[in-house]
Amino acid sequence: MRPVRPFPRLRPARVSLRWKIAALAAATALLVVAAVGVLVHLWTAREIRSRAEARAFNTVYSAMATYRSTGTLIDGAELDPAELPAALRRPADGVRHVAHDGHVDGNVGPSVWAAQRTGGPDSPVLAVRVNMSSELHELRRLDVSMALASLVALAAAAPLAVYGAGLLARRLRRVSETAGRISAGDLDARTGPTEGGDEVADIAATVDLMADSLSRRLRTERQFTADVAHELRTPVGGLLAAADLLPRGETEDLLRARVRDLRGLVEDLLEISRLDAGAERPVRDRVPLGAVVSEAVARTGLDTEVTVTAAADAGPRGPEAARAGETVETDPRRLERIVGNLVVNAHRHGDAPVRVTVEGRTVVVRDHGPGFPRDLLLDGPRRFHTGGTGRGSGHGLGLTIALGQARLLGAELRFENAQDGGAVATLRLPA
Secondary structure, eight states: OOOOOSSOOOOOOOOOHHHHHHHHHHHHHHHHHHHHHHHHHHHHHHHHHHHHHHHHHHHHHHHHHHHHHHSOOOTTEEESOTTOOGGGSSOOBTOOEEEEEOOOBTTBOSEEEEEEEOSSTTSOEEEEEEEOHHHHHHHHHHHHHHHHHHHHHHHHHHHHHHHHHHHHHHHHHHHHHHHHHHHTTOTTOOOOOOSSSSHHHHHHHHHHHHHHHHHHHHHHHHHHHHHHHHHHHHHHHHHHHHHHHSOSSHHHHHHHHHHHHHHHHHHHHHHHHHHHHTOOOOOOEEEEHHHHHHHHHHHHTSOOEEEEEOOTTSOSOOHHHHHHOOEEEEOHHHHHHHHHHHHHHHHHHSOSOOEEEEETTEEEEEOOSSOOOHHHHHHOOBTTBOOSGGGOOOOSOHHHHHHHHHHHTTOEEEEEEOTTSSEEEEEEOOO
């Protein structure tokens, strides 16, 4: 059982699973689109270059045949052009060669040259230039078209990815909420059947099976505790009656004290079993908080200082009203039980002075002992567990009952240690 905290724990900002999955899908789509775009670009550019080389090669072949037969040049053919790449200026006799020229000259863009010497070593070189500007322009248009198509596809796929991830996140959130309710003590919480036969459905079914198992075990434990406590009431009552028949003396006083402790333990066990079973119901009434707390402290018979302070917004009040405290709607019997247990715990496990302060709807019980143990601050009070040896002896049911009664009243009970030493228990009643 964990104490109720006044404020939720601050957690670092986190990104929802929906957006993580959507971002992963978008990143994957972008990578696929980029890879396809690069491959298409490279393949198309290679195809354009291959076609230009073949065209230039075939044109040189035709031009050379015409030149040798007629001595004239066809359109596009030149002899020893000035722009001819250096690699083609000295081609071997009778062999056609192809070279690329990436320079842009006026309206002529990247080109493919094909050249062949017309005769001997000193004969001119016949060359043909094939301009690739139009094809490369089409390639750029293809790149732009693919980029736009990719953006459109991504814009259409992103909402679908978000929607699909949202369905998965919603199912996981449902399982998480159920597990949280079970962790908070609601053992009747179940996820129920979920859509699909995937891993999420397996997790939901496992959580429900875990809740069923925990519920059965806790019901068995609670029933056992209630049965044991109920069966012990009769022999303990007989022991107490028998102790009254003993002659007065030190032995009788010691026996009577031990029987009273045993009866108190049995009554505490019965009270816890009723709280666990949800059989308790508060009987609310409007009572002065300060007066009820003072009466509860007086019933303990322990030396405890009680201070009642009016709330800041209570306005001018008389001395009697100030001592009575603010009027609250609560169950006075259960409120006395909470305050009494806190005061007894402070005297049993702490050191004097023990002070009780009532301000508005808040009751603070503080001692000056070693403080609450670390595991109690983290996990809340546990039955039959009092922490370290520095906290003294006891069965650990007092704070457990106080926390259970506070929850029944809708109040908040918080345990902490003061900076200058000592345990501080703060009870805040609801408005």
